[in-house]
Amino acid sequence: MTHPNAKNVLDRLARRAGHPARPHMPRHSAATHWLREGVDRDVVQKLLGGAWGKAPARLRTP
Numbered sequence: 283m284t285h286p287n288a289k290n291v292l293d294r295l296a297r298r299a300g301h302p303a304r305p306h307m308p309r310h311s312a313a314t315h316w317l318r319e320g321v322d323r324d325v326v327q328k329l330l331g332g333a334w335g336k337a338p339a340r341l342r343t344p
Contacts, residue, residue, distance in 0.1 A: 292304075292305055292307075
């Protein structure tokens with residue numbers, strides 16, 4: 283699924299729910315959930331495919 287397609291799906295769901303949402307919200311929610319459940323940070327980084335080390339420290343602390 284391309285980014286524009288994912289954004290369109292998320293936008294439609296957000297309108298139905300009456301709540302603003304952005305494409306990265308589910309990504310951040312998943313990362314937070316995994317970290318709180320004890321998943322290793324390296325595994326989370328690999329799953330998300332991002333440059334975790336570049337994130338500010340406040341975002342890396344569950």
